Amino acid sequence: MIATAIHRAALAALCLAAPPATAFSETSDADQRREAILALTPDAEYGAYLSSECTACHAEEGGDIPLIHGQDREALIDALLGYKTGTRSHDVMETIAGRLGDEEIAALAAYFSEVN
Amino acid sequence: MRFNRRGFIGAASAGIGLLAAPMVRAQGVANVVVIGGGAGGATAARYIAKDGGDRVRVTLIEPSRAYYTCFFSNLYLGGLREFDSLGHSYGTLASMGVNVVHDWAVGVDRDAKTVSLAGGASLPYDRLVISPGIDFKEGAIPGWDLSAQNAMPHAYRAGSQTELLKAQVMAMREGGTFAIIAPPNPYRCPPGPYERVSMVAHTLREINPTAKILIVDPKESYSKQALFEDGWQAHYPGMIERIGPDFGANIVSVDPAAMTIDIDGQVEQVDVCNVIPAQMAGRIVHEAGLTEGDWAPVNPADMSSRVDPNVFILGDAANQGDMPKSAFAANSQAKVCANAVLGALTGSRVFPARYSNTCWSLIDTEDGVKVGATYEPTEEKIASVDSFVSEQGESPEVRAETYRESLGWYDAITEDMFG
Structure with a gap:
């Protein structure tokens, strides 16, 4: 919950920095997308399979690459959507998230929020 | 406590199509033999053992008792890493049930479905995974x-x-x-x-x-x-x-x-x-009659041999298309292979292949660069779908961050390979 709150604050700050009209529509689109993903029933087996692409770089205990195991589900969704839509920037993550659809994001977020 | 994926099977959504109707073995334990304990073989052994539970018996054949990664060995030459930090044992894989055999695989009888070892033993398999890395071409220089x-x-x-x-x-x-x-x-x-x-x-x-x-x-x-x-x-x-x-x-x-x-x-x-x-696929793949020229052709959808569907070839030895011969690529291919092998042997769900790769290189202390891509199978090959490369003239901060990222990757991929 704390992570989500922090992320929301960061997202709000980001919106303030962008031109107001664009920020309004992007935020609105992003919120709708996020709600649509949250409404899906995550496919746990698919999430476990997809997670193996992530664990090539993300260690169980974190380290020099951010920890994703055991993180808040909504924060994970926001992060993946951010890389996919370009509000977050990272060359590796943009190519990885670029080919994730809503079902994949829902499955991955559910998987990593439930592993320790 | 770890997430127990079995508890969620009933919640699976219908959105993901199965690629093929799995052939389920009614009874008994299936044998998977993996030749080569590097980025392809160790990862495949670990994932098949982890997800196959007691329905699959995994044997890993690797002559070395400790595996020294070729990736990051240049950093040892540069004085930035201790040699011992490149070494990894197979103890954790053994603890999770992989039968680790330190021997050389010297022959494959694909009709009898057995692998013969230098020590004299013969191992039966239902599916064989070969990830032998490279050998050098004689007379190249x-x-x-x-x-x-x-x-x-x-x-x-x-x-x-x-x-x-x-x-x-x-x-x-x-x-x-x-x-x-x-x-x-x-x-x-x-x-x-x-x-x-x-x-x-x-x-x-x-x-x-x-x-x-x-x-x-x-x-x-x-x-x-x-x-x-x-x-x-x-x-x-x-x-x-x-x-x-x-x-x-x-x-x-x-x-x-x-x-x-x-x-x-x-x-x-x-x-x-x-x-x-100049290089070619590790010798055992040639011995097994799975090569065309220097490398072993594979099906892009699951890394199975184009010569024998019961054999999978991973990593450097495979001729698959656009992926570079890298540890990252071998590790990525191993997970697709593991999913396909388990589907065939246990009836578990088989998902569409997803491949990715990133290669980091270090030019000077904290001056790291990278190149990477995502890939998908086509009929003909594993094809690149999206890619990136570090830009010229990046700031020292960006380059230092890229280097730190490579350190994180090393820790993660060796954990993903060896447990």
Whole structure:
């Protein structure tokens, strides 16, 4: 919950920095997308399979690459959507998230929020 | 406590199509044999054992008791990493139920579905995974063979060769010449020879600043070339010279006794000579009759051999399309293979293949660069769908962050391979 709150604050700050009209529509689109993903029933087996692409770089205990195991589900969704839509920037993550659809994001977020 | 994926099977949504109707074995335990305990083989063994539970018996055949990663071994040459930090044991894999056999696989009988070992044993398999890495093509560099590897090390399979090359660099006479003969395409780790040049330069700048580095390269161009050339000019000015095929670097022979390189008739006397010969799939894949030319063709959807659907070939040995021969790629392919093997043997769900790769290289302390891509299978090959490469002129902060990222990747992928 704390992570989500922090992320929301960061997202709000980001919106303030962008031109107001664009920020309004992007935020609105992003919120709708996020709600649509949250409404899906995550496919746990698919999430476990997809997670193996992530664990090539993300260690169980974190380290020099951010920890994703055991993180808040909504924060994970926001992060993946951010890389996919370009509000977050990272060359590796943009190519990885670029080919994730809503079902994949829902499955991955559910998987990593439930592993320790 | 770990997430128990079995508890969620009933919640699976219908959105993901099954690729093929699985063939379920009614009773009994299926045998999977994995040859080679590197990035492809160790990962495949671990995932098949982890997800197959008591329905699959996994045997991993790997001659080495400790595996030294070829990736990051250049950082040891650069004095930025201890040799021991490259070593990994198979103890955790054994603890999770993988039967680790330290022996050489010397033959595959694909009709009887058995693997024979140098020690005399014969192992039956239902599915066989082969991930043997590379061997060197005989006669690729006239004058060089494995009997010359002490005078002119390849250091392209990590271990004693890597330590030998480091010792030779450290002992090189003041102002001497370190030569590296780069391989033709395709070969393991496309940026590897050039990261090696960077790391040897890093060491020589400290201990032997008047030394020279000579790259003898049969290729017109190479991976991350502009990034390496910018870095060499900035960090090691005047130290590194490259001779390409336009000056005869594709017509090269060596004399290990005299420590000379003949480049299309011009003879260079050198002090250390790192010969990285032309490469082919590890010998066992040829023995098994699974190759066309130097490499083993595979089906892009699941890494199964195009010659035998009961055999999967991973990593450097496979001819699959656009993915580079890298540890990252082998690890990525292993997970697709594991999913397909378990689907065939246990009836578990088979998902569409997803492949990805990133290769980090270090040019100088905290000057890291990277190249990467995502891939998908087509009928013909594994095809690149999206890619990126570090830009020229990035800030030191970005380069340092890229280096730190590579450290994180090393920790993660070795955990993903060995547990």
